[in-house]
Amino acid sequence: MTPKAVPRRVASLLLRSVIKITPRDAIAWGQAMLSELHHIEGDWAALVWAIGGASVLAKHALLSAVIPRGNRPAVASGGELFTKEGPMRKTILAAAGACAVASLLFFLAPAFRQAFRVSLAQWNCVLHVMPVYVTLPYREPGLEALARQVEQKHDAEGLAFVAVRQRHWDAPESARLADEAIRLDPKLTWVYAIVALRNPLLSEIDLWVPKLEQWDPQNALPYLITAESIDIHQVARDKVRHWNLNRAEDESPAWQNAMAAAFQSPKLDTYCDRVRDLDRRVLLRYGFGDPYQAVDIGCEYGLPSSAAWDSSRYAESLLESGQILEARGDRKGALEKYWAVARFGQMAGSAGRFMMSQSLQDAYKRLATLSQREGNKQQAELYAYLVGKVHQAEEERTSLLQRDTGGAVSRWNAGVVRVSGLMMLFSGGLALICVSSVIAKGGLLRPGTLRVSKVSVTLGIGSAAGLLLSTAMLYVTYRPYAEILRAYLRDGDQSRIEELTWFLGYAQLPLGMDDSNQLNFVFYFWFGVTAMCAIALLLAVLRYLQNRPRATATT
């Protein structure tokens, strides 16, 4: 007996292997396919035969695992015999329906509606093809509806809430809403400052700044707004690159005056507390459940980076001026300059971001040196201590950023939420297709007599189960964040709001993407969609061409 060729041996092995997992009622058929192998001419033909047979047996094994066998009535008529269909069992229909209904019931919970909204945020930058960083806070249909509602009700706080959330390309609308809000309630004049900081090119700023100075005369913020407005207009008008304006001495006298006034002001209030309180009140009043609107990223770090940078540049120029005065022997003049920086740095605190930290340390060092020279050892030690404190605070801040523990957990949870959201959409879509195909075949009015293919049943049950699973997963994962948001809105508890901010930030990145390759992702996503559509079209055309001659040849 000659040894068998490799393909034939593989074919035999394949069928024998699949027979082991085949349900009992189909084993004889597996043996039948195996026995036929000995009579097939050609080794490769035998392998093809085995692959076809194995696929049939594997399908039976899979279906028997999903759908338990029931007593099926004998069929006598030829019409209903050969259509790969069986009567749909009521239990199957009930199970799939129960899964779908249970999934929909989750939507009754406000926390789940929030979670679902968050899971959809990842599509913003893909469908709108925009960088992620401009989407927070973004204007979305819910905000549009709220804007209409608050305008109808003449709700000043509601108008202010919407005004500070307009995107920069909606700046005129933002200005209009702010004007309307403050007309209704002059106590909201501080809203001008928030809108101006977010839209420094607005022409209304020139009118707003005097009002802000009058309303809150001791605050440095209106002067910082003026300086930023001058800066940004110069960049826009003269096409000067922003980083070319790196020396404060190169700035206009108007900018210098504005910064001098800011550094001489007794206080710096960025109105972040007022923004948070207003947000909480409006969100609770209107039951507006979008967490992205509740967490205001803009106020997280206090001053906008432009204002912090302006402050830092001006502080450096003051320190340099102080050194020049010191060299000339004008100790008092130098002291004033150093003190101005130290006082503003203290006043800015965390609102000044990391940019003011170095200037503040330098100011204290110079003050310590001056005190040392004067022989005031105690005062010099105090300044040295303050240098150490500022340095320590900066170290702690850097270390906290590097550890990024809250971010790691939030990143993971955001990933789960994004996957759950995608699974929900996929399963829901699949379930809809199955239901549509069943309806198209004869309706759902008499499920006992309805006949659907095993594939449809399997897909229907799978999609319903997937929908329920992904819904539950989304709810369970998001639930802690809903609690954080609830505690923040009801009680003003900000202790874990940073965790929520991390989470929301990650949740809006499409799956498999980070900040660095967002544009590539968008390109690859749409390329993939286009390629899949092209392949589907090609397959449809091929199938059509394949079937057409066969139909005519039969007659």
Added chain:
Amino acid sequence: MSPQTLRVLERFAQRPAAWRYGYELSRETGLKSGTLYPILMRLAKYSLLETKWVTTEDGVPPRHTYRLTPNGIEVVRTSVAGTRSGWKVRQRALSGGAA
């Protein structure tokens, strides 16, 4: 009824009393094993096809053979005839003739 099923039934209907092998049916109908066997399994499940193991030669495993049952012959006659007449009507309509 699918064209593939019809093709298998036509083969059985040619010699209703004869026992047929799976590979033989595959060659005659041009159907791959992955298409042929589900059809045979369905026919057998509804008792329209009877099956039998036969030993053909020494050292070779017995083969599975198939034949239509009397009930199957009756169903196939009506089904195949109905489908053929339906096709003819459709073909005449498509070619512009009277239905």
